[in-house]
Amino acid sequence: MQVVLDLDGLDALIGALRQDGRVVVGPVLRDDAITLAELGSAADLPSGWGVETGPGHYRVRRRQDTAVFGHSAGPQSWKRFLHPPRRALISSDRNGFHAAEVDSPAYAFLGVRPCDLAAIAKLRQIVGGRAPFVVAAQCTEPGEVCFCTSMGCGPAAGPRYDIALTERIDSAGHRFLATSGTEEGAELLARVPARAASPDDVALAEQDVGAAANRTGRAMPELDLRDLLARNRDSSHWEAVAERCLTCGNCTMVCPTCFCVSVEDTTDLDGNAERSQRWASCFEIDFSYLHGGAVRTSGASRYRQWMTHKLGTWHDQFGTSGCVGCGRCIAWCPAGIDITEEAAALAAGEQP
Ligand code: SF4
Ligand code: SF4
Structure with a gap:
């Protein structure tokens, strides 16, 4: 209709x-x-x-x-x-637990x-x-x-x-x-x-x-981004991005598909407690904390993780790209880092 x-x-x-x-x-x-x-x-x-x-x-x-x-x-x-x-998951008081x-x-x-x-x-x-x-x-x-x-x-x-x-x-x-x-x-x-x-x-x-x-301001390079990211795990380009990246996580907060969360517990002096879930970012140092320490300690490893997941391993996990091309991560990055330019730079680095 x-x-x-x-x-x-x-x-x-x-x-x-x-x-x-x-x-x-x-x-x-x-x-x-x-x-x-x-x-x-x-x-x-x-x-x-x-x-x-x-x-x-x-x-x-x-x-x-x-x-x-x-x-x-x-x-x-x-x-x-x-x-x-932020979303409450469960709370407790002197009477017990409450979903x-x-x-x-x-x-x-x-x-x-x-x-x-x-x-x-x-x-x-x-x-x-x-x-x-x-x-x-x-x-x-x-x-x-x-x-x-x-x-x-x-x-x-x-x-x-x-x-x-x-x-x-x-x-x-x-x-x-x-x-x-x-x-x-x-x-x-x-x-x-x-x-x-x-x-x-x-x-x-x-x-x-x-x-x-024909009037969108930018374009992703026309190649298989999943393969590009998989081939560039050890690229020196990640260090070049890390020199600009503040690891603030703004890109993940504004991204309409980034879904990572952390779970935290809070208590008060009256014996009440709450477990809640809040948005988290793969740019946080403790996001990759396993026993004994964080796995991704450098900015380079965290930016690589974000971009590789977004454009590459989302395909393996969910059968689709994690990026829709809204451009929010470009506009709201305080350092002006542009995911399309970083993909193009990785591709250019492969040229003989
Ligand atoms: S352009 Fe892609 S990665 Fe950036 S915020 Fe939009 S969906 Fe997320
Ligand atoms: S918004 Fe920019 S500076 Fe902040 S973590 Fe993302 S890429 Fe790095």
């Missing part, structure tokens, strides 16, 4: 999802960034805001129009809702970019949980650090959405081509004010998304 919504129609879509008892989460402007938060209505979307990104660089900027999805990936990803940064309640609302994610659509599928393969209702926003304006095209994850939405929106603003007005991907998506679209999509609406949307494919 394909229909065209205007902004009021989008507002009605959000209202219908809320009526169905869903917590609707989408992009909002907060703290000088496009972050993710619960939406009350379409008025909460970042109308007229875009972003400017680069290695170690992210700024919001005013747009010349009122687009609500005219921005690329922000510092947060949907990971924080599917795999919370923590798993409180997972019925989410509707609205404005999910195609790279993140792929990331949600990859992450849920690992962490499971209740499937969210997904309203994707196809990408018509990729960012400077995006490389989804070369990872096969954008800018068109893959087949895992309930509804996909393609936003367009021109002399005919501000509108969204809405395509249902599931029966539930089609039923929802039938409940909101919309007009039938014309062949022109569909052709313009395809043209906009097709043009975006």
Whole structure:
């Protein structure tokens, strides 16, 4: 089913999802960034805001129009809702042990970019949980650090959405081509004010998304990355990266697919204790602590571990790459380290 919504129609879509008892989460402007938060209505979307990104660089900027999805990936990803940064596992008090309640609302994610659509599928393969209702926003304006095209994850939405929106603003007005991907998506679209999509609406949307494919700011080298990483375990290039890498772990925190956790126990003076799980990073020195010490003590070994897992051994573990090309790790690395450039440097180091 394909229909065209205007902004009021989008507002009605959000209202219908809320009526169905869903917590609707989408992009909002907060703290000088496009972050993710619960939406009350379409008025909460970042109308007229875009972003400017680069290695170690992210700024919001005013747009010349009122687009609500005219921005690329922000510092947060949907990971924080599917795999919370901190989660209680079990607690104890003088009366015994208590398993923590798993409180997972019925989410509707609205404005999910195609790279993140792929990331949600990859992450849920690992962490499971209740499937969210997904309203994707196809990408018509990729960012400077995006490389989804070369990872096969954008800018068109893959087949895992309930509804996909393609936003367009021109002399005919501000509108969204809405395509249902599931029966539930089609039923929802039938409940909101919309007009039938014309062949022109569909052709313009395809043209906009097709043009975006050639405008991503970066690309991964076109070679078998799994094999490249496997061949370069002992490359001297890791030392060159380590001279810049601060081992801060920002790249792993912002990555929509990095899922590692640590488990920690806390107690208070009243005899209460809690065991919780929190996001962890392979860049932490004690992440690889085994009896007697850490296995990966150098920055070089930790960066190598991250990149080799992300682009290489994910294939062996999960049958897919761990990277969707969202570019967050490039924008939010304080040293501006660029995973596409590091892959290219490894490949160049193999040239005779
Ligand atoms: S490794 Fe970087 S570009 Fe790839 S999914 Fe993670 S944050 Fe995005
Ligand atoms: S690559 Fe960048 S973000 Fe990642 S740990 Fe190193 S300095 Fe931090």
